[in-house]
Amino acid sequence: MPNYLKIEPLTKAAFEPFGDLIEMDFAKSYLINEGTTRRYHHLSEPDVGEEGGRPIISIFEATRRGLPIEIKMMEKHPLGTQAFLPASNDYWLVVVSEAETPTAETLRCFLVKGNQGVQYGKHVWHHPVLCIQPKQNFWIFDREGDGNNLVEHYFDNGNAYINIDHLT
């Protein structure tokens, strides 16, 4: 039987072990610009300075993978946080794991709204970006610099799958 992941709603509490959920939290907001703009302030703080790292802004143009989506590996960035912020108001998915060495059985899959971003903490196992529409763009805030900031781990004992037929 293929291991189909349960798709959970994303909440601040659920995402806490993995980093920051970046969303419009009214309690952190105040009005600026003569009352015309509400600033939701300091929702996440990038941490990319290790080993002389510098913050950079990039764009990821993601293409939907074949269905059902097969999850056969995870990655992590030991030297810097990585934030994904949707450029269009479309749902997307994150897959993360709290295990020291992830297996298909340790994965958690969250449905993320199009007005929510996430910042993965350093050392947090996550899957590369997963979109639901055929193409979706994301603004990326991560690290430029020396050192090895990418660790990948492919599963030995079977992969996981995500059925998104009801979401497309």
Next chain:
Amino acid sequence: MPNYLKIEPLTKAAFEPFGDLIEMDFAKSYLINEGTTRRYHHLSEPDVGEEGGRPIISIFEATRRGLPIEIKMMEKHPLGTQAFLPASNDYWLVVVSEAETPTAETLRCFLVKGNQGVQYGKHVWHHPVLCIQPKQNFWIFDREGDGNNLVEHYFDNGNAYINIDHLT
């Protein structure tokens, strides 16, 4: 006669004195994630470290101003860059000035596409965020820290206006 600003298309060359235009530049791109994602890499580099500053991510929920839009002041951030990245694919406007002390006559107004962001350089005079739809959200990368990072200047000699009737 009111001073109506000409709305110019935004190009990399035109924006160079003011900071970075952040857009999908194919020449800076490469494929990642087994070919499913194109990374447009290092499109801008935030510079927020002065006087102990740290990078933060916030959200601006902008409301359209009364029409025609009246431009009566400009602001600048001496201690850090500030990036605006649209959260929805809607056109928006930036108003900037190269003058040492801006007046209405020195302003330039650019129409920005919904898939383009900008990062204002330190000390660059710009107007607070201007949206065209009734509400538009932006992901913001700027600076948290001590020191005075906001300078505002109100015009003495008359304001400028922007007619966006043809854009709404």
